Amino acid sequence: MEHEELVVRLNDNGYTNWLKAGRCLLLLKEGLHPYIDHQMRAFHGDLINQNPLLRKLCQVSCRPKGNKLSYPCEACSLWQRVILKHHRQSDATVNWDNCFPPSWRVNHWEVAKAYMPRGQVKVKGADQCDASALLNLINHCDNFFVVNQKFVREVIRCRNELMHSCELRVTDAWMKHYRMILENLMKQFSHIPEMAMAAQQINKMLTVKWSICISGLDHTDAARLEGLQTDSVMHWEVGTDSISQWEAELLRESLQDLLSSDDDDTEAVVRRRNTQLMSLGGFLQANRDLGEQFSTELQAINSLLVKV
Template identity: 30%
Template sequence: MVLSELVARLNCAEYKNWVKAGHCLLLLRGCLQGFVDREVLAFHRGLLATVPSLGPRATCRGGSRCSPGPRQFQPQCQVCAEWKREILKHHTHRNGDIHWGNCCPGRWPVDAWEVAKVIKCRNEIMHSSEMKVSSGWLQDFQMKIQHFVNEFRNIPEIVAVYSRIQQLLTSDWAVHLPGEDQQDGCEGETGIYLSESQVNEIEMKLLKEKLQEMYLQAEEQEMLPEEISDKLKTMKAFLRDNEDLRKRLMEDMRRLDSLHLQHQKEDSEEPGEQDA
């Protein structure tokens, strides 16, 4: 890793804000996963128990990949069909429209609006072409995280990570150069000290997730081809100026480029096919 490139990136306050906010969200997601998995499992076990014809030990006959649960349904499997009917019964308006507003166990101590605010922040970070957010945005983000965590105040693993998130958001995150005096934001002042390799790993996780998000958007064609092209150009320009990141993200970029070129080729062939 070229340390000078990392230092130059962190000299941009808006980029550093982007990395800090993204890292806090990754920490929050990590401590939420176990809790959510446990609650969702209990929730769907409860749903299964409400289907008398199935019972809690119902087995699926749709094949090795078929599992009667919220993610996989095989139309030829009776267990899956009844599961689907039971779940949709809880999420269908009188006019037949499907909604998912109540798709959570009633025991969850969560205000959905506070969750939605944090999800919006996450989307703004992932969809930021320049990977920059203002200091004002970061302060607002900190308040939203505080309100979010307060909703989960009875979940120890979430409360435990919040103090670290607060420290990360308020620290300067100046990188300590070997052989030099520690700069503002190092351990003596805030209790947070990250080496250049640690900061770089955080950057890599965020950038990989961003590229994965772009890939999924391109795959599902959720963005116009011009939007994807613009985002790719911005990312390529960023990586050209940061060789240390470019080398490690080369495969991710190649994969995204390949998909984008494939879609461009398909779009260019469509008029000819229609004429034929």
Template identity: 30%
Template structure:
């Protein structure tokens, strides 16, 4: 069932484009992780030299969402330094990603101040998706890239991919993505391993991923595609990409506490897609349950709010005054 389901999906040209774009971003992500770790450790040491060491009692400072009011002078100085090195000081900063009390000792708690929401539980670059790493490069002055527009273009491409809830991308989009990722790799060719990984990325984009008979391409649980020399555990890649897409929905629901009509349409697109593929329903059972749980809770909140608003619109009848008869 899994093979026939994958065959059906991979013979859809637009779904293949979605998968190819996603595979390229996964390869890019893996090549940037070591570079990000090394650079942010250097950046952390530079900041730590400017900030007095903590004295006395243990820090109790906590951040929530986009708000953080330091309760001690050390965290206040770390916050100032983080802002001073932010490319968009007046933009949104998700302080809730960080544990400020660990800024003095943990480089990655500082790095998370430059990332989008939803990274509070991440403990290193290897646990982050490509959006987090690219936003870090874009947001932190330490990287001083000479061509940040290239970084922003890949962020946009990633957002296109992860906001496509029917998991389809056009050939025009893929060709544009190919040009942009080539430009990005040229800009960051100094990153160890990126040149080699870039060759794999070009191989993914050049292949046609034609899957006529999956059995003849299966090797040790992985799949070899026509014109595609890289052996890839396609089921794992597919699951990882869909889980990342679902994570986008989770974060939106949890942050906003509600869903717009457009959001609800996107959830329905995801459910419609998954309902047509029994193998994915089995593989992603836990993720689907979480999506349905959040959706039910959202509907319950909306129904309660709607009922309260309806009650407010209904004029109250005047209370009757009951008097005692003598």
């Protein structure tokens, strides 16, 4: 039976909670990115209108080294100062390696990436970002002054707990708190049509129990799955193909988070990351369908851990 292993995983309430919570982040991202793109485009235009010198061409094709932008040309140095001026945390590490400085004068998204976590260098627009990148942009750039930053930071914290969970499980109590802070954040954007739609989808995701729709289930398959609660408390019928896609997106985001960590991390951070990688790698290998789907990522994990 196709997706048999997925159905077994979904019988674990903690894992199902983890998937639902992660799916909410993807829905949140879909609701946020049109608004954020519009806001950053307007912000970029205002900066240039206020200071025409920002239109000047980069003179030497400035490039960051690591997350540092040392000795930029006059034009890029001005942009660097402006970006820092609008950063809410003056002592925060800015990931300049996300950016291509010569494009700051013409590309609003290259400016936006300076306010995001590392790993955004290949991202060309808001629609390609995950929820973490967009939320960090809102949190760090003072262009989003109308948003209550407390709610943004609470969602970022929950997102990090979710993505860095070694068990890939969260409790019902955690989900109850998660729902509350998501609602607090989404109320900040209730006037945005895309966010209003995302809020409806997120509410459904967090309040309705899944009914797993399994295609091609015969008597032999049913016997193998005897004891699993796939037919109890059915409220929302969801196809296994859809859940499998959501699961893959969430696992891939979690992997990318861990594999793109900074080379300058402290020993304690590296040790914690490696523990998370080992746990996630073990989970993928223990589930044959996931092991096949993430074979390339498993090789990257193994290569990284061998170096430790």
